[in-house]
Amino acid sequence: MPALSILDLATVNRGQTVAESLAASVELAQRAEALRFRRVWYAEHHNMSSIASSATSVLIAHIAAHTSTIRLGSGGVMLPNHSPLVIAEQFGTLETLHPGRIDLGLGRAPGTDGAAMRALRRGPEAADHFPEDVRELQAYLSDQRKVNGVAATPGRGTHVPIYILGSSLFGAQIAAAYGLPFGFASHFAPAALAQAVRLYRERFHPSEQLTEPYVIAGVNVVAADSAEAANTQFVEAKRRRVSLLLGGGQSYTDDEADRILASPQGRQLQQMARYAAVGTTDDVRDYLDRFAKEADADELICVHQASSVADRLRSVELLAEAYEL
Numbered sequence: 001m002p003a004l005s006i007l008d009l010a011t012v013n014r015g016q017t018v019a020e021s022l023a024a025s026v027e028l029a030q031r032a033e034a035l036r037f038r039r040v041w042y043a044e045h046h047n048m049s050s051i052a053s054s055a056t057s058v059l060i061a062h063i064a065a066h067t068s069t070i071r072l073g074s075g076g077v078m079l080p081n082h083s084p085l086v087i088a089e090q091f092g093t094l095e096t097l098h099p100g101r102i103d104l105g106l107g108r109a110p111g112t113d114g115a116a117m118r119a120l121r122r123g124p125e126a127a128d129h130f131p132e133d134v135r136e137l138q139a140y141l142s143d144q145r146k147v148n149g150v151a152a153t154p155g156r157g158t159h160v161p162i163y164i165l166g167s168s169l170f171g172a173q174i175a176a177a178y179g180l181p182f183g184f185a186s187h188f189a190p191a192a193l194a195q196a197v198r199l200y201r202e203r204f205h206p207s208e209q210l211t212e213p214y215v216i217a218g219v220n221v222v223a224a225d226s227a228e229a230a231n232t233q234f235v236e237a238k239r240r241r242v243s244l245l246l247g248g249g250q251s252y253t254d255d256e257a258d259r260i261l262a263s264p265q266g267r268q269l270q271q272m273a274r275y276a277a278v279g280t281t282d283d284v285r286d287y288l289d290r291f292a293k294e295a296d297a298d299e300l301i302c303v304h305q306a307s308s309v310a311d312r313l314r315s316v317e318l319l320a321e322a323y324e325l
Contacts, residue, residue: 001323002292003299005039006032006316007075007187007218010052010059013307014251021052022059024309029063031313033070035320041075041105041301047116050244057090064098073103075183075301076165080108080126084133085152088140092155105163105183106134108171131174138162138178161209163216168192172200179207186295187218187303190274197296217297219288220276222305223318227279234278237305241269276305285322 008028012021029040042053042060053059056074064072077087087104095102108130117123140152141160164175164182167189175182182200186193197215204213222237224230239257246260246269260266277287292300302319306312 002288002297003038004319004323004325005041005216005299005301006037007041007043007301007303008053009043009045009303012050012052013309018052022062024312025052025059026063026066027309028313028316029067029070029072031316033067035316036325037070037316037320038299039071039073039103039301041073041103043075044078044081044107046081046120048244050240057087057094060094060102061097064094064101069101071101071103072098073163074105076105076107076163078109079106079130079133079137081120081122084137085140085147085150088137088152088155091160092141092152092158095158095160096154102160103163104137104160105165106137107165109167134162134164134174134178159209166196169196169199172196173203176200176203176213177205179205179210181210181214181216183216183218183301184295185218186275187220187301188272190272193217193275193295201296214299215295215297216299216301217291217295218275218301218303219291220273220278220305221284221288221302221315221319222276222278223281223284223315223322224306224311225280225314225318227283230279230283233306233311234273234276236307238270238273240307241272242266245269277302281318281322284319288322 008025010021010025012018032040042056044056045051046054056077060072091102091104108127136147139146140155141158143157145151162180164171164180167185169192172182184193184196201213222230222234238261239254242257242260243251261270275291277284288300304312304315306315
């Protein structure tokens with residue numbers, strides 16, 4: 001059985017305030033802790049009105065203060081948006097306050113659009129420095145001062161575990177070369193999953209952090225008390241994705257979203273949700289067992305796509321019940 005974790009996008013549902021969304025994230029993490037999930041991660045996104053996890057390290061600190069044992073981390077911090085020193089200080093602080101509970105997942109994409117990139121004072125070329133930035137960040141979190149006489153305080157000597165996240169072969173190559181765990185974003189970018197995991201495992205070089213390759217694969221989950229309810233919630237999730245990715249701040253009616261999903265462009269959006277466990281506990285368990293083998297994954301990080309807080313929490317409970325966590 002693969003380890004099970006949760007990716008929480010701190011979704012702001014229709015009619016919900018940002019404060020209510022963040023309160024729901026606290027409740028979800030507390031429920032995940034009680035149900036013995038391995039970790040909960042939060043993703044850095046900007047300029048998206050339906051996602052409230054933009055200040056990722058701040059959100060992790062808040063959730064950590066309201067939980068006691070579950071691992072928490074970034075899934076991920078988009079490193080090109082930041083200096084390695086600042087991220088080392090932020091996550092070094094988190095690890096110092098909550099020892100043994102913090103993960104640092106790193107992504108290379110900007111996590112936003114061009115306008116927000118300019119507002120972040122980052123250009124597309126920032127991503128070109130990702131491999132060097134990861135090395136610099138590792139140095140700041142290590143025991144020894146290695147970077148131009150600069151030390152991260154807090155940060156130095158905390159050894160916060162780093163994970164390389166991606167949706168292409170590039171991330172797999174970096175994770176393999178650096179001997180780091182690799183997380184693949186198959187919950188929204190499924191195309192290169194098998195090829196990326198195979199490349200990572202074949203080229204993996206052991207490191208101080210990790211002696212054997214370790215793969216985390218993202219997967220969508222909608223578990224409900226009936227298959228009909230789960231399928232209804234999954235349709236709603238795909239409609240929300242239309243507004244998120246195509247709306248530019250505009251909301252679509254259900255009929256408009258359905259017409260878009262039926263179009264060639266919409267079929268591409270539907271393909272993004274190719275890996276999805278939808279149904280009752282038995283349905284979800286059977287699907288995830290098959291998916292874990294197909295993905296050659298050591299751990300599954302699940303994105304619960306239900307639109308309401310109650311349905312999302314119920315999905316988490318049913319997933320735990322399916323695997324008797």
